[in-house]
Amino acid sequence: MLIRLCQVELLKLRRSLVLLTTVACPAAVVVLVYGMALRRITPEGMTAAQWSMLWGSASALWSLFMLPLYVGLCTALINGNEHRNHTWRLMLSLPIGRLELYAAKAMVSVLLLLGAQLALVLALALGTGLLGLSGFPLDTALQAELPRLWAAPVAALPVVTLQHALSWRLRSVVTPLAVSVVATLAAMQVGASPYWYWLPWAYPVAASNGGVESMRLMAVLGGAGLAALLFPLGAWWLSRREVA
Amino acid sequence: MLGHKARHLVRRQRQDGRTAPHTTMPSAAIELDAVDKSYGKRQILKGLRLSVPERSVFAFLGNNGHGKSTTIRLVTGLAAPDRGSIRVLGRDITCQRRQVLAQMGCLIEAPSAYPNLNAREFLGIGARLKDLPASEIDRALELVGLHPAPRQRIEHYSLGMRQRLALAHALLGRPRLLVLDEPTNGLDPDGIREIRALLSGLPEAADCTIFFASHYLDEVEKTATHLALLHEGRILLQASAAELERQLAGVLALDLDDAAQGARVLEAMGHVARTEGPHRVLVGGVDRELAGTVNSQLVQAGLVLYQSVLRKPTLEQWFLQMTAAEGASAC
DSSP, X not given: OHHHHHHHHHHHTTTSHHHHHHHHHHHHHHHHHHHHHTTTOOSTTOOHHHHXXXXXXXXXXXXXXXXXXXXXXXXXXXXXXXXXXXXXXXXXXXXXXXXXXXXXXXXXXXXXXXXXXXXXXXXXXXXXXXXXXXXXXXXXXXXXXXXXXXXXXXXXXXXXXXXXXXXHHOSOXXXXXXXXXHHHHHHHHHTTSTTGGGOGXXXXXXXXXXXXXXXXXXXXXXXXXXXXXXXXXXXXXXXXSOOO | OTTHHHHHHHHHHHHTXXXXXXXXXXXXXXXXXXXXXXXXXXXXXXXXXXXXXXXXXXXXXXXXXXXXXXXXXXXXXXXXXXXXXXXXXXXXXXXXXXXXXXXXXXEOSSOOOOTTSBHHHHHXXXXXXXXXXXXXXXXXXXXXXXXXXXXXXXXXXXXXXXXXXXXXXXXXTOOSEEEEESTTTTOOHHHHHHHHHHHHHHHHHTOOEEEEEESOHHHHHHHOSEEEEEETTEEEEEEEHHHHHHHSOEEEEXXXXXXXXXXXXXXXXXXXXXXXXXXXXXXXXXXXXXXXXXXXXXXXXXXXXXXXXXXXXXXXHHHHHHHHHHHHHHO
């Protein structure tokens, strides 16, 4: 049933903004980072370290800024679909469990986050390919260190869980989006401090671009663990509320 | 005088300790027993008892804010009662919600849908979650007479089309019970007529029970086979349309050669009568059978009877009188 519900949730997103933002958000990050880099890099000076820095910058901007905002927007749109169209009663009067619907929406949010992460990887590859066509040496790119792109979505799981619970609970999309923006801005401040682990919005960048291995590991494990704790708590809290 | 017998029926049902005459009814599609429901400090339903016979078109009448939508939410498992039991299609809705909902179709308040989808995609949601074949979508669309353009999105539908689509969604999977909350709300007269015709034909076409909440008495009068009147969280009366028809007493207007003499004759026979001019007598609390008896009694008494007209109250008059009388007795 959960798979069917996920299929239904994806069906509901047809022709919606969510799918567009899944591609547009990471693409915007790559365009911005590569565009800014083109001012200072030249094909001659493009070493492996330069490629690493370029990709690292894209990964950092994505993980620190765009990914948390994308999660906020994505969960708000997925749940807002029901709030806006008054379809909670329609869905919950079908033979499905409330918890299943809650879980399916969370799973689709994670799926879309993975899709956005894949879009980031493809956009990075495309950007690199275009630079190669413009005369930048791709052999040094092959020697460059890849950023830990897989780690950011795992570390972002508690953000997905929190934003999902808020968006499910609140009729207006304004509050979840405001929380997303404020927490992202706070993460930009707190992310570089020793207290970054108090704010889950700082976990993705710590996991993908953290300065030390222990920080990166803690962000990934802490993110997964916190999400495992928050998800049942959110589900329990929301399952006690009746449909308005 | 209007509704005198109906009120008597309510009193008798209360004395019996119940509000619904179960004896003549077949097995129930919905049964509510002593259900209480409060939101905060406000008690919406107060010991609600209700029995909806299978294959009936059951109208659930009541003014806004008296508990109709709350009852519908309880019946569809969207809310839980504070006290009492709710059995739907023979199962306890609070314990076996999923099994019950698999055999139910619901249209709760506004016809909600996803405007970015087309009709088939929208119905595909219900079909997939009820594990139904795609042919079921065609059947449901056919049943409600909706033939949308394949690519037309729901956002371009008229309100009437949306309502039909919502009904088609409710009809997916041949439900044994349809629960509809204000199914003609917001529709224009043509739309109301279309939906009403659809509802009347559904129990036979789809072989199901229809339980619908409404405050449009005209709609109820034309479609319902049974009805219940909800007032301030309690059932005032539950009856079949035929029973109600029998119970609703009318006023018999008699045109006689001598109204005063006619009134005296009728009062002597135990009827409540008053004159209205020299030739007209009004007799209260009269049904069809009694009207025949009164007519023959007057003729036997030697009076000339020019005309005899039995005026029955409309459902609206009855409804207003019932709710007003209940309000007065509560004061």
